[in-house]
Amino acid sequence: MSAHPHFVLGLDLDGTCADFYGRMREIAAVYTKQALADLPTDVEWSLSNWGIGEDDYENFHRYAVVEHQLFETMPPLPGAPEALDRLAKEGIRIRIITHRLILSSLHEMTVLQSVRWLDAHHIPYWDLCFMREKDDVNADLYVEDAPHNVLRLQEAGADVVVFANGTNVALEHTSNRVATWDEAEATIRDRYYRWLERHSLSLPSRPGEAPSWFEAGNAPATS
Numbered sequence: 001m002s003a004h005p006h007f008v009l010g011l012d013l014d015g016t017c018a019d020f021y022g023r024m025r026e027i028a029a030v031y032t033k034q035a036l037a038d039l040p041t042d043v044e045w046s047l048s049n050w051g052i053g054e055d056d057y058e059n060f061h062r063y064a065v066v067e068h069q070l071f072e073t074m075p076p077l078p079g080a081p082e083a084l085d086r087l088a089k090e091g092i093r094i095r096i097i098t099h100r101l102i103l104s105s106l107h108e109m110t111v112l113q114s115v116r117w118l119d120a121h122h123i124p125y126w127d128l129c130f131m132r133e134k135d136d137v138n139a140d141l142y143v144e145d146a147p148h149n150v151l152r153l154q155e156a157g158a159d160v161v162v163f164a165n166g167t168n169v170a171l172e173h174t175s176n177r178v179a180t181w182d183e184a185e186a187t188i189r190d191r192y193y194r195w196l197e198r199h200s201l202s203l204p205s206r207p208g209e210a211p212s213w214f215e216a217g218n219a220p221a222t223s
């Protein structure tokens with residue numbers, strides 16, 4: 001049994017840690033035979049401003065995963081792996097919660113590309129959940145960008161850091177909206193340190209440093 005409870009960060013990947021829309025834009029240019037520069041960088045939820053409608057999304061998604069290894073070739077959003085590494089070293093348990101299993105025939109490829117991407121970018125995680133209903137998985141704090149997920153989590157009473165992008169401009173006035181990983185890291189750390197104080201646990205002496213109660217970097221203290 002664990003001697004300490006753990007602070008769990010429920011982490012979305014696409015549009016939060018991974019530059020899903022940046023990579024999808026590149027693939028969309030090839031798919032629709034348009035020049036990349038002609039595709040607006042401001043993404044819309046349906047991708048219709050790139051010439052892909054909701055009806056064609058499934059075909060496009062399949063093309064991106066099968067022909068372009070979408071989930072392995074997306075760059076991380078700037079600073080995400082480094083920030084997550086520091087937060088994990090400080091004792092946060094990262095629980096990845098991603099809704100990527102959209103087409104059943106692509107599950108193997110999707111999972112394989114995802115774990116390869118996480119390893120390649122040295123993103124630390126304890127759990128990897130492929131989930132549509134994200135509030136079915138417990139976390140002390142969530143990082144999300146998709147408006148329907150943010151609202152569903154907030155309705156369930158969850159604390160959510162909203163990663164700003166073109167898909168969630170409607171949530172402009174939501175508190176905890178962050179635009180960069182510098183901001184996200186600071187917000188997550190602030191929540192985590194307050195949680196540590198509530199649990200009478202000592203704080204890390206500086207960012208990226210393990211607190212005294214947290215043994216051997218990765219291993220939770222056990223009794």
Ligand SMILES: [Mg+2]
Nearest residue numbers: 012014015145
């Ligand atoms: Mg997302």
